[in-house]
Amino acid sequence: MTHDDTPGDRRGFLKCMAWAGTGALFTVSGGLASSIGLDQAVAAPAKAQGFTFLQISDSHVGFNKPANPDAKATYQEAVSKILSLPQKPDFILHTGDITQLSKDQEFDDADQIIKQVGLPVFHVPGEHDMLDEGAGKAYLDRFGKETKGAGWYSFDHKGVHFVALINVVNLKAGGMGSLGADQLEWLEKDLSGRPSSQPIVVFAHIPLWTVYADWGWGTDDAAQALSYLKRFGSVTVLNGHIHQITQKVEGNIAFHTARSTAFPQPVGGQGPSPGPLKVPTEQLRSMLGITTATFVRGREPIALVDQTLAT
Structure with a gap:
């Protein structure tokens, strides 16, 4: 899959990011990436320069358990934002x-x-998108027609x-994720020949x-994958x-x-296992809030400021 635009300044670096349960909004200008929370963008949008992109994760459309009786509705809230x-x-x-x-309905x-x-x-895809009888065929039929292997691009x-x-x-329950030899070989070739000054954004589940x-x-x-990325001056890895x-x-x-738009999970080790975390109804949207993260070239500590959906 390709999505090509006129190349911008490749000398820049990723600088700032905003993180949200509803999404994370990024701006890139002249090779510089900066960010604002979604609520901030509504209240006082920055001057349009460069470009922005947004991350959403773990919408779990179809989930209707006590942790969130209607994940479809909270996904709609994210889109409304x-x-x-x-x-x-x-x-x-x-x-x-x-x-x-x-x-299919989900x-x-x-x-x-x-x-x-x-x-x-x-x-x-996440593991919940690979549960059909074709082990991911439903996902690939919709989103993977121009991708390689199991869907990488x-x-x-x-x-x-x-x-x-x-x-x-x-993926086995409780097991670690895996990229596999074919995808790693493709990644090495995909990155080869690119200038080390070019910003790289990797996204996975x-x-x-x-x-x-x-x-x-x-x-x-x-x-192994990260070894191919170390020579680049700015690498950002996003996941859910x-x-x-x-x-x-x-x-x-x-x-x-990123946070889910559906439900929170416990912090690793704080409970018998991962899974939907039931919180009081009035607290749910505060668990799906906005967090702003600021960093420079990935070398300085990240400063976090939370802005919740509840506010």
Whole structure:
């Protein structure tokens, strides 16, 4: 899959990001990426320069358990937030678990909601999108027609190179994610020949660093993939899966997870297992709030400021 635009300044670096349970909004200008929370963008939009993109994750359309009786409704709330932006992002990244059970109706419902935004949407699957009898065929039929292997691909947008990785194939309950030899070989070739000054954004479902191994919150062969990324001056890795914001900076690589639009999960190890975390109804949207993260070249500590949906 490709999505090419006129290259921008490739000398820049990713600078700032905003994180949200409803999404994360990024702006890129002259190779510089900065961000604002969605609520901030509604109240006082920045002057239009460069481009913006937005991340949504773990919508779990079809989920209707006590942790959230209607995940479809909260996904609609996320999209309504995007629609309220006076300056629309160029595109959206969805980092997996679009659906709860990979059912056609769930995919249809999710499609109808996100199409309201009228923007390109780039997907990677979560393990919940691979539960059909074809082990992901339903997902690939919709979103993978121009992808490689199990659905990996890359595209360029105004000087930034985006790489979509798949680490949920044949995932066992509680097991670590895996990229596999074929995808790793493709990734090495995809990155070869690119200038080390070009900003890289990688997005996948399961974290590419080990957040909590006992719950499978990591990717067992991620080290090989990350070795191909170390020569680049600015690398940002986005993922979902764990339904909470966490971050790590390792050299020039900054890792960030996004909250779900459906329900929270417990912090790793704080409970017998991962899964939907039931909170009082009045607290749910505060668990799906907005967090702003600011960093420079992935080398400085990230400063976090939370802005919840409840406010």
